[in-house]
Amino acid sequence: MPASESRIRVKRSGQVTQVEFLDRNILDEGNIQLIGEEIARLIEAEPTPRILISFANVEHLSSAALGQLITINNKVRGKSGQLRLADIDPQIYEVFTITRLNKIFQIHQTTADAVASFA
Amino acid sequence: MPASESRIRVKRSGQVTQVEFLDRNILDEGNIQLIGEEIARLIEAEPTPRILISFANVEHLSSAALGQLITINNKVRGKSGQLRLADIDPQIYEVFTITRLNKIFQIHQTTADAVASFA
């Protein structure tokens, strides 16, 4: 197994770092850990991180993934940055409402909406 | 479902009618019945049928398929024709030896050998 096969796709658009998942299923803790480390490096690389995570193509999401998102959120806040989530399909969105995490995260319908929302 | 999707590929080479299976698994009785009917029509179309059945790509074969081969053999004989089998992988060949049907059928290693064997 290659040591550092990326599990995310990263795109720069202006001051915003856009992250997309390569896996349809964000379930396994090992994977989630690796994804978290990749995003942490993106956050570290920015003075004031503006991170947009798109959930396009994501079909399954575990509670471990939610935990990782909270960790990411804390890291972004720690650097006075901003985190946005977008492209969450209704099934996945329900996971955010059941857990009330829709109160914690800034969630936008589309990537464009999310990009426009950064201060 | 189309009424008459063919389950075999037929090739003429001189006086020989070569038959190949499109399925890797010749297990299901319904399929085997359809294959039998297709080959029966080939036999009927010839005054003196020379039929070569190739088992290239066949991975599984049930006893119902063996029964159909015996029926085909009888039809060919009924018209004083000749039947040859070829390209049978060792695993499938074992089915012929366990059942002793290697004593009934003329089995050749390759299609070329089988073609050359017709009188």
Next chain:
Amino acid sequence: MLMTNAQPGHEAHDFDLLNDPEQVERIEVLLSDSASRNGFAKGSIFALRLSLHEAIANAFNHGHEGLPTDLTVHVRLEIAPDQIIMEVTDQGPGFDPNSVPDPTLEENLERGSGRGLLLINAYMTRAEYNAKGNALRMVYAKPE
């Protein structure tokens, strides 16, 4: 015999599972396929797969915490056209599910964990532990 009343489409699957993501995924895919064949909708399959995933993760992470890593978790799936039952049994000491804090309370909302049981309870028709607390039985009835 397993199923007392033979009924078309009924099936049951038992696994002694090691903590191996590939094996877990295989069981989740088997569950999804079987549910789909039995006419469960996409949303139901989402709920089932998520709940099974959370239960198995709990069995290994909490049930077997500090125990030998080669301990297996038993997973049983019973699939029928009208309902699906999933049982996940670990070899740990068990726990008291009533002692688990509510992750939706304001003060717990930013915790990094503690949402698995909430999701299971939200999505399943019924979810019950045995008395010892090492076996979770989840029942999902197909919506009318």
Next chain:
Amino acid sequence: MLMTNAQPGHEAHDFDLLNDPEQVERIEVLLSDSASRNGFAKGSIFALRLSLHEAIANAFNHGHEGLPTDLTVHVRLEIAPDQIIMEVTDQGPGFDPNSVPDPTLEENLERGSGRGLLLINAYMTRAEYNAKGNALRMVYAKPE
């Protein structure tokens, strides 16, 4: 619980099967996959799949001959790293396996049928009917 001694890799599958080629194929594919994961070789998987196929065909064609077509056949697969057990049970009257003619005798060689049990017996380590003759238990031990 199904398996008395939890062992990694052990799994069991039960199906109440209708006479539907697609369902039969699905079970055969599940058997092949599980056997392959448990390190059974290609030749073993060939033997297992063929034997299961023949046993299921017999259950529907002979066991349920003249009976309602919606009767199910019960299939149970028990898969372990060292052996695989397959049980096929029909709801028919049973039969006496000793009364079946030997298809390899000269006079039977050109018969159109009668080779299923021969193949099962040739390929399986053990194959036994219950007393009634409506349940076949096949055991395949992994070759050393």
